[in-house]
Amino acid sequence: MIAWSGRKKALMILAFVGPTLLGILLFNIYPITYNIFISFTNRNQYHPNPDCSNFLTNIIEPTCWPMFEESSGVSTPYTFQSPLFANYIDLMGKLFTQSGLLALFKIAISFVPLIAAGRLNKRYDRQLTRPLSATAVWILGLAASILLAWLLNANGAFATLQADSDFFIVVFRTFLFVLITVPINYIFGLALALVLNTDHIKGRTFFRTVMIIPWAASTMFIIMSLVWQFFFRDVGVINQLLRVVGINGPTWLLNPTIAFGVILLVNLWFSFPFCFNVILGALQSIPVDQYEAAEMDGATYWQQLRNITLPLIRPAVVPAIVLSAIGAGGFQMFGTVWAITAGGPSRGAGAPGATELVMVYAYKQVFQFNAYAKAGAFAVIIFIFLFIMTLYSLRITRITRGAYE
């Protein structure tokens, strides 16, 4: 389309893209650079102020810039850590010592049978006859995993890691959260969409509209999270109801396991409408003749679901799910947890609480403990992981694109 070229073209493109680039530079690239820089220093509540005579500090710290009006205080300025990676080492705890690595290795080994089961199933899928059904392979794999974990004392290894490293337990818990919450949201969304996509349900429009409501409320998650928190309070709605029946309800938010479950439930409330709507949109674009042909061949409902519906909605659903898994509804979950438990219930002073996910941990490090440098190192590690995950998910998205053509 472009007929002109050279400097004029470059200027034109710059005029179109320039504001975006400037914004990204100031509010995305700069914070990342700053965090990397600060992660190599000992900035914390005892050394909050910069040493403006240092060349690098002078460039990167806004408090050193001439337009900054406030004086930067008199306390000892922060300096570079003496092994430069001290914050990273501190954060990882004893993860990379002999006992830590051994514990990690034990846990990793326990998952090998499960992965092997997955591989075996894939290979069987390609053969004409399968010696074992898929379910049987999975059950065998799971049993072997559990047996191996018991033999290697994975539980003990886990306890060692939990005691040694904040980082491990926080990241592990976040993964657990994502691995549970994403499939649950997906299953509920899929079930609802399948039911509401059939013709013989009366009042489909009504139900579809109802399912929009939590979605609308999810934009103001902080208010609705507070309401949900009230349901589960010691003298909240649920315990109130239980008392009528004559049961003394538990203190929901003080029990680590239940508190985690409550977070999952509330997140389901916030997220399933989005899943439902994406899946419903995808379902509606599947041509009916596919099912008619399958019907002719005598395929059952479940066979149709497995072999027609699921493969055909994949291209639309996978990107949405992957992006929400690494986004604010999954790995970067913050607001809901913050409003409901604020990371608690705590396991003791200094240790991260039972619902302290990655972002909550980072927020607490910065705004409660003023451990800027440690939080910076944490941010850098998390960023590298999320960066890779995003690039990888874009690849998945591209592969699945174009299944309709």
Add this chain to the structure above:
Amino acid sequence: MNRRPKTIVLVLHYIFLVIMTLFSLYPIWFVILASGRVGQRLYTLDLLGMFLPTSFDFNNFQIMLSGTPHPFLSWMRNSAFVAGFTTIACLLIATSAAFAFSRFRFYGRQAGLVLLLAIQAFPGVLSLVPVAQLLTAFGLYANLWGLVLAYVVGSLVFTTWLLKGYFDTIPIEIEEAAMIDGAGPIQSFLLIGLPMAKPALAVTALLAFMGGWGEFVFASVLIPAPNVKRTLMVGMYSIANNQSVPWGLFAAGAVMTIIPVMVVYIYFQRYLIGGLTLGGVKG
């Protein structure tokens, strides 16, 4: 799929739907009931009152709107200000960038698009300190304009991708015809690209506005005080974060905050789904 299922299956379907409906609606219904209850308790000892409006008065709403003890209307004005300007700025900046990414061929186009998304992976919570310092240096800390700036950049990448996806679906032939008639890239953007992208612009505007309206973390850090300058979410959180919470007032505020949004969402339901899948899937 069009076979009529057995009665038992149908009954199970309806049971599932009813449970999900109750699950979706009850929290909102509960807030509405609590907002009209006399006194400041969120629950009632009357079991029926938890599910049906046994009594309802607008006292809590009147107190919230009167401005004391909580400047609710100021909060609402602040939020509307921030969300409104975020939407306008976001549309201006993101549409032009999206148009360029969709129509112009230049070095680093593909890589730039991917990089935008990947850089966005940096957790927002952790960029708060540098952003706050940066805004202080510009004299925009504790200022609504500073918040607008942070929000605009925060929603820029998502909206650029959404709009780029939509521009890709608009046939380029119309613009080529305009080019032959002598239109430059700016004319073809303003006179052809923008009018044709209206549905996507509406969705983008709605999402950007809601992003600004409901955001909490940045607002709480970048505008710490005074109370009158806070945004709605931070203000509501501050009501609920006290030792003795005036739940009636909180519920009334929540109803006035949430119901309008709900109406807008239900109204835009169809466009929302279409717009989202367009941008998201066709990338």
